Amino acid sequence: MMKQTIAMRKAVAVASRIVALSTVGVLALPTIARADQERKSPLTNAPVVRRRLELRDKRVELGVGVGATVGQDFYNALLIMPKLAFHFNDWLSLAAVGGYNATPTSWPSSFNNDVYNALVLQNSSSAADTRSPNANDARATMNHITYLAVGQVEFIPLSGKIALLNSIFSYFDFYILGGAGVINLAAPAQPQSCQRAGEPSQPICQAHTGSELTFNAGVGAHAFLTHWAALNIELRDLIYKNNASGRSVLGNLYPADDLPVTTSADLEWTNNYLVSLNIQFFFPTTPKISR
Amino acid sequence: MKRLALGLTVILASLSFPILSLAQEPEQPASDAAGGDKSPPPPTESAPAAAPDLDLSDLGEPGEAQGEGAASKKSTGAETGAPRKSWEDIVVVPRKAFLKKYRLELAPFTGITLNDPLIRHYSFGGDLNFYITDVLSIGAEGQYFLKELSERETLVGAQYYLVPTLNKLNYQYALTFGYVPGYGKFGLFNKWIVHWDLTFQLGLGLIETQIIPRAYGDASFTNKDIEGQIGLGVRLFVTDWMTLSLTFRDYMYEDAFEWEGRYSGETLADLKTQSQDHQSQFVQNIMMFFSIGLYIPPSFTYRTPR
Numbered sequence: 001m002m003k004q005t006i007a008m009r010k011a012v013a014v015a016s017r018i019v020a021l022s023t024v025g026v027l028a029l030p031t032i033a034r035a036d037q038e039r040k041s042p043l044t045n046a047p048v049v050r051r052r053l054e055l056r057d058k059r060v061e062l063g064v065g066v067g068a069t070v071g072q073d074f075y076n077a078l079l080i081m082p083k084l085a086f087h088f089n090d091w092l093s094l095a096a097v098g099g100y101n102a103t104p105t106s107w108p109s110s111f112n113n114d115v116y117n118a119l120v121l122q123n124s125s126s127a128a129d130t131r132s133p134n135a136n137d138a139r140a141t142m143n144h145i146t147y148l149a150v151g152q153v154e155f156i157p158l159s160g161k162i163a164l165l166n167s168i169f170s171y172f173d174f175y176i177l178g179g180a181g182v183i184n185l186a187a188p189a190q191p192q193s194c195q196r197a198g199e200p201s202q203p204i205c206q207a208h209t210g211s212e213l214t215f216n217a218g219v220g221a222h223a224f225l226t227h228w229a230a231l232n233i234e235l236r237d238l239i240y241k242n243n244a245s246g247r248s249v250l251g252n253l254y255p256a257d258d259l260p261v262t263t264s265a266d267l268e269w270t271n272n273y274l275v276s277l278n279i280q281f282f283f284p285t286t287p288k289i290s291r
Numbered sequence: 292m293k294r295l296a297l298g299l300t301v302i303l304a305s306l307s308f309p310i311l312s313l314a315q316e317p318e319q320p321a322s323d324a325a326g327g328d329k330s331p332p333p334p335t336e337s338a339p340a341a342a343p344d345l346d347l348s349d350l351g352e353p354g355e356a357q358g359e360g361a362a363s364k365k366s367t368g369a370e371t372g373a374p375r376k377s378w379e380d381i382v383v384v385p386r387k388a389f390l391k392k393y394r395l396e397l398a399p400f401t402g403i404t405l406n407d408p409l410i411r412h413y414s415f416g417g418d419l420n421f422y423i424t425d426v427l428s429i430g431a432e433g434q435y436f437l438k439e440l441s442e443r444e445t446l447v448g449a450q451y452y453l454v455p456t457l458n459k460l461n462y463q464y465a466l467t468f469g470y471v472p473g474y475g476k477f478g479l480f481n482k483w484i485v486h487w488d489l490t491f492q493l494g495l496g497l498i499e500t501q502i503i504p505r506a507y508g509d510a511s512f513t514n515k516d517i518e519g520q521i522g523l524g525v526r527l528f529v530t531d532w533m534t535l536s537l538t539f540r541d542y543m544y545e546d547a548f549e550w551e552g553r554y555s556g557e558t559l560a561d562l563k564t565q566s567q568d569h570q571s572q573f574v575q576n577i578m579m580f581f582s583i584g585l586y587i588p589p590s591f592t593y594r595t596p597r
Contacts, residue, residue: 052481073408073443091480111408111443118453132452158485160477172475247450260449290481 052290055171055224055282056087056156063232065278067099072272073244075144076107081276083232091156095177097216099148099274105188112142131259133205133247137191141207141246145272148238150181150216162223171224176217183214183240194246194262202254206262207246214240228285232278241267387474388486389528390591391422398536400582402434404460406575409444410503412436412460418582420469428469432494436460456548458500460576461513463542465496465520485527490538492522498542502549502566509553512563518544524580532589535582542576 067079080102085095108116119135159173187207194205218236225231243249248260249268402414416434423429438459447455473489498518502511524538550566557565 052478071406071408109408114455115447115451115453119451122453133450138451157480158477160475160485162473162475162489164473164489166474172477174477245446245450247446249446251449 050290053171053227054090054288054290055159055222055227055230056093056173057090057288059087059287060283061085061087061093061095061230061232061280062283063278063280065232065276067234067274067276069145070273070275072109074109074112074142075105076103076109077101077145077274078103078107079145079148079274079276081278083278083280085154085280090159093154093156095152095154095179097148097150097152097181099145099276101145101147104144104146104186108139112139134191134193137193137205138247140189140191141187141194141205143185143187143208143242143244143246146184146186148181148183148214150179150183150214150238152177152179152216154220172221174219174221176219177234177236178218179216181214181216182211183238184211185209185242187246196254196257196259196261199254202261202263204254204259204262205247208243208267212240212242214238222280227287228282230280230282232276232280234274234276234278236274236276238272238274239269240272242270242272243267244270386593388476388484389531389534390425390593391428391586392425394422394591395587396420396422396428396430396534396584397587398534398582398584400434400536400538400580402540402578402580404576404578406577409441409447409455410457410459411439411441412576412578413439414460414578414580416463418467418584420467426471428467430467430469431464432467432496433462433464435462454505456505456551456570457503458514458546458548459503461499461501463496463498463518465494465518467492467494467520487525487527490522490524490526490536492520492524492538492540494520494522496520498544500546502547504549505553510559511549512559512566514547516544516546518542526584531591532586534584534586536580536584538580538582540578540580542574542578544574545571546574547571 062084064080064082067077067081069077069079078101079099081097081099083095083097085093087093116135116139119132119138122132123135154175154177156173156175158175159171161169162172163169186209190207191205194203196202196204216236216238218234220232220234220236222230222232243262243266246262247266248262249266252261252263252265253259254261396418398418398420400414400416400418402416404410404412404414414434414436416432418430418432420428420430436459440457444455444457447453470491471488472491474486475488476484476486479485496518498516499513500516501513504511520540520542522538522540524536526534526536528534547563547566548570550562550570552565552569553562
């Protein structure tokens with residue numbers, strides 16, 4: 001009986017210690033966790049740049065510049081390009097960009113000139129391949145950009161400062177852009193030699209003109225000259241359906257004369273690179289400063 | 292059992308006290324001179340001296356007008372000498388992240404030609420640069436090209452019944468001089484700082500080209516042309532020993548194309564002479580390169596104190 005009582009007391013004592021220790025452990029947990037939190041560096045969650053000029057946040061951007069196509073097959077374009085944008089915050093904006101071609105046919109590519117000169121030579125040769133088009137007719141169906149109007153969303157993950165020649169300092173940002181719009185194409189003429197007698201719907205050649213839906217993707221950068229003015233460079237790819245030569249791409253032949261047929265089926269998606277440089281003004285003219 | 296209950300009560304009380312205190316901390320205004328800080332309380336008159344080295348509290352919230360409220364807030368904090376443990380109290384001016392002086396850069400690259408609608412070249416090669424200073428370098432580059440004819444090249448024959456006269460590129464090497472005109476850093480989502488610089492390059496070297504005969508099966512010859520080049524690029528510093536670069540270079544040279552008057556039975560030497568005499572043309576090849584720069588030695592030591 002005595003032994004049983006002693007054993008029971010011991011068991012109760014052990015159980016009490018376990019309960020006490022468990023209680024201490026449970027209660028101490030938040031304290032320990034809090035201590036861990038206290039040991040965290042005060043730089044935790046700090047932005048890497050403080051007192052940063054938020055040069056875009058809630059500001060309207062308006063300006064104009066020039067753009068030039070890169071690597072066009074037949075006609076390069078020098079465009080007058082206005083741009084209007086609104087920045088929802090420092091890293092996201094919505095922009096509208098226009099472009100009007102100031103050099104519709106006055107800036108032919110070197111490839112255009114090579115083809116033209118070769119065809120002139122070919123046309124004048126006694127051993128001419130009669131299937132070669134007339135040089136002027138060939139050039140007449142080559143199209144060019146007339147104007148464009150695109151919308152774009154700009155995502156600006158990178159912004160910072162640069163020192164040029166250790167003496168000129170500028171704020172800048174890099175962004176990617178994407179959107180869509182309309183591009184208008186035109187050509188000098190629809191030559192008579194392109195028409196197939198009695199089959200106007202099956203022309204031998206046909207300049208592709210009119211408006212096309214275009215997708216717009218690219219990258220850009222601002223280099224701020226002041227807090228309210230910036231140089232804005234953009235490189236974009238305009239992706240639209242085109243047949244720049246106005247001649248058969250698929251190589252389909254008309255059965256009656258074995259000459260090519262050019263239709264809308266010859267249109268294909270093309271990449272058209274455009275680089276632009278604008279001067280942009282920001283409103284309001286005073287930017288916010290971050291903490 | 293009584294002792295156990297008493298013990299538990301004491302433990303509970305002692306443990307809950309700091310928890311309650313901690314929970315109350317944010318509510319406590321910084322008016323308590325002791326402030327929970329171990330440092331002695333500052334004298335009342337010289338309270339501002341106890342403030343951090345650079346007080347940024349007067350900036351206010353972003354975009355906040357510096358009104359009366361802000362002034363009063365500032366005044367309260369300054370007078371009390373309230374301790375603050377926040378990133379706002381610490382000034383960090385990062386040093387230049389990467390030093391290049393007396394280091395060797397080995398940069399394998401790949402590139403593509405941009406400005407010829409008929410033929411495209413892919414390039415594989417490398418740069419070897421030694422930095423005399425942090426912004427000046429001398430070096431060498433070499434690359435090998437692979438050609439690809441474009442769809443437009445195929446269509447020239449189908450649409451105009453013409454065969455284009457083209458040369459392909461074989462290889463190129465040059466001695467180069469590099470300069471870094473600009474150095475910058477940007478915040479990536481305002482969380483990470485990335486350092487970068489602008490690179491400018493001039494070079495002089497040799498490029499080998501080869502004619503693509505207009506008539507299939509005809510023999511071809513090669514040209515070894517002296518070329519000059521100019522380049523501009525950006526370089527991101529990734530680690531102490533690695534960089535990523537995007538570079539545009541313009542290679543300029545006089546090249547001889549297949550003579551248009553080539554006739555059957557003409558020797559290759561004659562053809563080359565005729566081509567050089569009648570079919571030479573100044574060529575500009577604009578190329579874009581992506582490269583990874585590896586630096587030797589892989590680490591560097593700052594020579595100035597922080």
